[in-house]
Amino acid sequence: MTELTRRERMRAETEQEIRQHARALLVEHGREAVTLRAIARELGITAPALYRYYDSREELLRQLCDDICTDLAAELHTHVGPAGEEFMDKVFAVCRAFRRWALAHPEEFTLVFASPAGQVRDGAQDRFAEVFLGIVGPFMAAQPTTAPTEPGFTLPDLSAQQEVLATAFSDQGIEVPPEALGPHAVYFLLRWWVRLYGHVALEVFGRFPFDLKHADQLFDSMLHELAHEIGLP
């Protein structure tokens, strides 16, 4: 049945426990509280023992970042739902789920989405892109066609991104017809992400210029605007 030796099982279990407690510390007391000694204390072992599992605290945080991405991806896929429903309903559902998740998990959001470049990222950047494209891919495949932007606008040069996007999708086994990957589509994807991220981050960090009640309404307005811009009601 299980090909694992006793030691390997123990190791896997401990590893799991480490991540769980690290996650709990992050959620409840913030990034600074994710401390090797605190984790060890909760596990009933000593801090140096953790070095059998991770090379440093930094690496543990990277791992944590990865775990969060995985969970977030699962959570969001939940809201994609079956293939039946209306296209925009699904997109809206995923966006709203992202906002809800971010507001409910500010510390995790901060770690994953607002850490300065050199720190946690590096490997996690790919992980994040993977999650993002995993969510977005099916939509781009299903999207009937992208409304051309109004004449008079010169699109920025996004040919490089088209290719990156195409190979990323095929790497992940997501089939997206090439005609759905025109420059308009890429451009629109970026605009969507900018606004979604912008609103959510501002709300999480309390950086709107004044206290917003009805932030939900503002968020929904933004979604409808975006939908309008690709030609859907």
Add this chain to the structure above:
Amino acid sequence: MTELTRRERMRAETEQEIRQHARALLVEHGREAVTLRAIARELGITAPALYRYYDSREELLRQLCDDICTDLAAELHTHVGPAGEEFMDKVFAVCRAFRRWALAHPEEFTLVFASPAGQVRDGAQDRFAEVFLGIVGPFMAAQPTTAPTEPGFTLPDLSAQQEVLATAFSDQGIEVPPEALGPHAVYFLLRWWVRLYGHVALEVFGRFPFDLKHADQLFDSMLHELAHEIGLP
């Protein structure tokens, strides 16, 4: 001439030096490196001496946050320029200056614009709003009229924000005619900030779904789009 006693001059000087070194540490080695002991070392004094100036490291960071806001505001006001030029040129100049500043000072941007709610903010939130409104106010006063949004959209309820905005402006001595503060104006302000912040933060944190060359082009497209939406070419 100077009403200050010798001791007061010394104190002011030291205070200044503390801030400078703290700032340098932040810029060069990140938030975690802003350490009481490190600052003291550079000043040639001992760490406990700093408690004559700040109650805690947290408070020092808050103060630092304030200083950054002040400098940023000055920097941005530089780009507002004299009253002569074209309206949109000025708005664009300020937005581009903000992006340049953020990319050139990622650690400072992170501290001020991407710290989870409870931490640095609290008092700094007002400070930030002050800076934001100080920049935005003159534009809203000068703006001819706001193009109504397309029919079929229901604006979110922003009446509370209208009032907050109005009193904030008058508190700061900025004269904005009440007809420039309609719900459309407030709504448009928020959309602008969401997109500006969204793009800049994503770029600073490297959280676009793939590596963007030509991010400038994307940024400029966004600006032109926004200008288009209030009815300017």
Add this chain to the structure above:
DNA sequence: AACAAAGGTGAACGCCGTTTACCCTGCACA
């Protein structure tokens, strides 16, 4: 049965924020 590796320990090093007790020194006031 012998042995090597894995996983744990305790002690130590050098950081850190913060508190405490103490010491000068410049300033105000008698």
Add this chain to the structure above:
DNA sequence: TGTGCAGGGTAAACGGCGTTCACCTTTGTT
């Protein structure tokens, strides 16, 4: 003109941190 006191500094100490090292026990393999 002295006197006292507050302001700005010190050293020492506490507890917590990441990390390293030497060591010891358990486990799996040969």
